[in-house]
Amino acid sequence: MHTKEKILASSIELFAVNGYAGTSMAKIADKVGIKKPSLYAHYKNKEALFIDVTKKMVDEYVEFVRKSLDVQALNIKTVLYESFKTHVHDLARNDASIQFYNRFMQYPPKGLESELTASMEQSEEKARMLLEIVVAKGQTSKEITTELNAKSIARTYFCLIEGLANETTIYTLEEVEHHAESVWNVFWRGIRINLE
Amino acid sequence: MHTKEKILASSIELFAVNGYAGTSMAKIADKVGIKKPSLYAHYKNKEALFIDVTKKMVDEYVEFVRKSLDVQALNIKTVLYESFKTHVHDLARNDASIQFYNRFMQYPPKGLESELTASMEQSEEKARMLLEIVVAKGQTSKEITTELNAKSIARTYFCLIEGLANETTIYTLEEVEHHAESVWNVFWRGIRINLE
DNA sequence: GTCTATACGGCGATAGAC
DNA sequence: GTCTATCGCCGTATAGAC
Known part of the structure; x- marks a missing residue:
């Protein structure tokens, strides 16, 4: 692993946990295993480093959502449910890249x-679009109501994910995953075809 | 307004907007209209000031939720809807106390x-309890399903609120309120009695 | 590219006069 | 309680040798 990659990897974790102001160049250097001034051979200043990290994270988040939706399943309900669980699980497990993105x-x-x-707004859009496609499939296959549009449903999905993300600070992994089950049940009732 | 009240009021706004590390004692003093060392006549240090502010905010948040649910209405759906809208509106308007609490x-x-x-966990509990009572009333009056328990529904409500809160940074007031409408529709479909 | 040494500013906090 | 003055620390960032 080259130094620049190490800098990026270390920065992500530290920024995600301690915030921007709470992460000093010295701490990053420490984690990388070099001295503070050496960082400036790779980045002009702290802001430039942070922006570079953010660019990486934004792309990674969209990719994460794409992967979480790439589920082999018989029906759309299962795809959404598995994606939802993966999302929450990685959040609650304090996955640095997702935490960074949310924070x-x-x-x-x-x-x-x-x-x-x-760039944040753009990636939000991309992630929501990926979900919208899945929701639309569910509408075509008559699993999901057409009384609501796919965009509204996708928005709600992400609101719930972010709401659960907020909980990770004060609740344990098990508690958040338990809450996620409750939340999922309300969500699914809200979007399914009533006859089911 | 006495100095101490001014200090509290100024701190709330600055902490809410700029975070803890981003808010210096000098900035607080400036906003209050005194010099930095004068703050130390009222608080031992920055941490003590912050903790005092937090205590106030925690109580204020529970009171806010209580008030938002105190709606004169014919049915529970309207009570929940009005409370939801009030909540989102005050968030999107960047109300300092709610922003402080969420942050x-x-x-x-x-x-x-x-x-x-x-104390945060306690106030979360209190706020959720207030909502649970309203939800339970809705279940008794046969507006809300009994397939889900009131706790799950209350949790989902707050997840949605917090999810929408996250959006306030990148979207405008109008956009967030529009999203809130979409989200509400999914939520209500999820908890209502199906026959309706 | 990495190091040691250092500049400079802002931070939290204190001393002591009024 | 409020002020001026100041301390000590740690932050970002740079200079210059290797």
């Missing part, structure tokens, strides 16, 4: 808002 | 976690 989408560092929100 | 429940300052999560 800085909500609270971008002061001064970097304009540089970040554009 | 630091999810990302407590390093070193203060143990001191905060206990």
Whole structure:
């Protein structure tokens, strides 16, 4: 692993856990195993490093959503349920990249808002589109109601995921996964065809 | 308004917007209209000030939820809908106290976690209980399904609120309120009695 | 590219006069 | 309680040798 890759990997974890202000260049250097000034051979300053990390994370998040939806299953309900569980599980397990994404989408560092929100908004859109396709399939196969549009359903799905993400700080992995089951039941009742 | 009240009011806004590390004692003093050392006549240090603010915010949040549910309406659906809208509206309007609550429940300052999560967890519980009572009424009056328990429904409600809260950074007030409508529709379909 | 040494600013916090 | 002055620390960032 080259130094630059190590810098990226270390930064992701530290930023995700300690936030932007809470992560010093010294701590990053420590984790990488080099001295602080050596970082500046790779990045002009802390902001440039953070922006580079963010770009990587944004792409990774969309890819994560894509993979989580790539489930072999007999019906759309199972696909959505498995994706939902994977999502929550990785969040609750404190997966650094997902935590990073959630944290800085909500609270971008002061001064970097304009540089970040554009790409964040784009990736939100992409992730939601991937889900919309699955939802639309479910509507075609008569598993999901057509009284609601696919976009609304996809939005709700992500709201629930993010709401559960918020809980990971004060609740344990088991508790969050248990809450996720409750939430899923309400969600599925909300979108399924009533006759079922 | 006495100095101490001014300190509290100023701190809430600054912490909510700029976070703990991002809010210096100097900035708080500036906003209050005094000099930095004068703050130390009222609080031993920054942590003590923050903890005092948090205590106030935790109580205020429960009170906010209580009030939002105190709606004169013919049916439970309307009560829940109005409460939901009030909640989202105040979030999207960047109401400092709700933002403060959401921010630091999810990302407590390093070193203060143990001191905060206990009271946070308690207030979460209280707020959810208030909602559970309303949901239970809806179940009795046969508006809400009894296939789901009131706790699950209340949890889902707050997940949706928090999920929508996350959006306030990158979307405008109008967009968030529009999303809230979509989300509400899925939620209501999920908890209503099917025959309706 | 990595190091040691260092500059410089902002931070939390204190001393002591009024 | 509020002020001016100041301390000590740690943050980002740079200079310059190897």
